[in-house]
Amino acid sequence: MKKGFLFSFLFLWFCSIFYLIANMHGFHLISFKNSETEKNIKLEPIQEQWGLVHILAEGCGCSEIIADYLLKRKPQKNLHEQVLLLGETQKYATKLNKSGYKVKISQELNGYIDGVPMLLIHNKAGEIKYSGGYAKTMVTPITKIQDLKILKQIQSHISTEKLAVMGCAVSKKLQKEIDPLGLKYN
Incomplete structure (x- = not known):
């Protein structure tokens, strides 16, 4: 009887821990479409x-x-670089502004963007030519960021792979779908 109870307890504990770890790790393996952003x-x-x-x-x-x-x-130089910060953040706004970036804190885009970090590239006429991620994989401290490489390819009319946005969910609806337990997003 004791062995059966202990086995059942350990099995449920293992399954719970496995579920939590898989759920936490899976947050950053989701790619976001952000289909409404360009419009x-x-x-x-x-x-x-x-x-x-x-x-x-x-x-x-x-x-x-x-x-x-x-x-x-x-x-x-010779580029118009803008940073749109979603949320009430001031942490990077001042630093980025002092470095020469045009920074805008925005609440308006929250309904149109599913995930970040996201890169948009526009031509001289203001037409969006690229909308996607910064790298082929999830962004980590060792990830090679490809924003300038993608820009050069587009300017040279070289076919450019649209990279998936892999990172954090920002839409409340999507946050509830991928994190029903509220472990990361609440």
């Missing part, structure tokens, strides 16, 4: 320049990695 984003007036729009969110480790990357590499 609903309003870009600042462009002075006949190509541009990058970096969409990041507070509380997202992947977004923080991209923000740190942007702070290290500084804005590129």
Whole structure:
């Protein structure tokens, strides 16, 4: 009797731990479509320049990695670089602004963006030519960020693979779907 109870307890404990670990790890293996973003984003007036729009969110480790990357590499000359921060964050807004990026804190896009970090590239006419992720894999501190490589390919009319946005969910509906227990998103 004791062995049966102990076995049942250990089995349920193991299954619970396995479920929690799989659920927590799975958060960053989901790719987001962000299909409404291109139609609903309003870009600042462009002075006949190509541009990058970096969409990041507070509380997202992947977004923080991209923000740190942007702070290290500084804005590129002859490019209109803008950072849209979703949420009430001030953590990176001041630093990015001082580094030369145009920073906008936005609440309006929350309904149109499923996941971040997201990269938009627009041409001189303001037409979005790329909408996707920064790398082929989830963004980590050792990930090679490909924003400038993607831009050069597009400017050179080289076929560019649209990379999946892999990171953090920002839409409340999607957060509830992928995290019904509220372990990460609450």
